[in-house]
Amino acid sequence: MLSLNCDRDEGKFPLGPLQIIPTFCRFASYLETFRHDGVNMGICLLWRYVSMLASAFTLMRAKADFVHQFIRNPRKMGSITPSSDALCRTMVDSVAWSGQLRVAELGAGDGVLTRRLLAQMAPDATLDVFEISSALAQKLSALNDERMTVRTCSAEYLNGSYDAIFSGLPLLSLSPELRDAILQAVYHALGPNGVFVQFQYTSLTQPDLSRYFTWERQRVLKNVPPAWVYRCTRHYAP
Incomplete structure (x- = not known):
């Protein structure tokens, strides 16, 4: 976790410009990694949901066929x-x-x-x-x-x-x-x-x-x- 602290006694910022730039670059890299992993996780969850729906639809269709045969000749x-x-x-x-x-x-x-x-x-x-x-x-x-x-x-x-x-x-x-x-x-x-x-x-x-x-x-x-x-x-x- 990135933490930026100010020295209240001296009123000075402890990090110089050359130090702040690499820090923010690393922070941006963390954000990009999080975004990429989040997208992958979302795709996996979506695919799992679609697969579950497909299985449920197949089961419902099979049972519907069985019910249809029952109605025709109980x-x-x-x-x-x-x-x-x-x-x-x-x-x-x-x-x-x-x-x-x-x-x-x-x-x-x-x-x-x-x-x-x-x-x-x-x-x-x-x-x-x-x-x-x-x-x-x-x-x-x-x-x-x-x-x-x-x-x-x-x-x-x-x-x-x-x-x-x-x-x-x-x-x-x-x-x-x-x-x-x-x-x-x-x-x-x-x-x-x-x-x-x-x-x-x-x-x-x-x-x-x-x-x-x-x-x-x-x-x-x-x-x-x-x-x-x-x-x-x-x-x-x-």
Whole structure:
């Protein structure tokens, strides 16, 4: 900090002209440095703000697309909001991710859970995604992962043998005939030690699950609305 003092007793200025000039030059240099750093800081803050706005806009657009699909066909979508991180994490943690697994996802929607599954899967694992909405199926295909196959058809056409099957289908919104057909398909497609993970917003479908599976459930409050995650295994042939 620059300090200029006068000697009151003698009435003299302690710095001569040749001394004052370099001092003010240094002071001007400090001001220029401060101005330059301030501009850089302002640019950084502005860029960070713009990036945050862009991320928020992308998220809002994705949710708007999901809401649009819900309005077009609420019975197929089941919920007006995508699954939360907490719900996806609870579902993924219901499976032991070891070895070359064959995985299926029923009613993938906008791919929130799909991305989690792909991130958890081994390089030699496979994922068959069933999504009846052609618009959402197209977005899922854009994930461009060679381990994934997107099938634009109903989950009742599920066949083969899977180690894990994940479902976000709104079972209660389906007709009893279609609901039973899908659960039968899941039962027959599930391997001997396979796991079927289904989330629901209500427990009213528990009798349907009990016809085919032994299950345990976990409540997820950090979701809109709160949901139940059912971890199901085969117990007997219906």
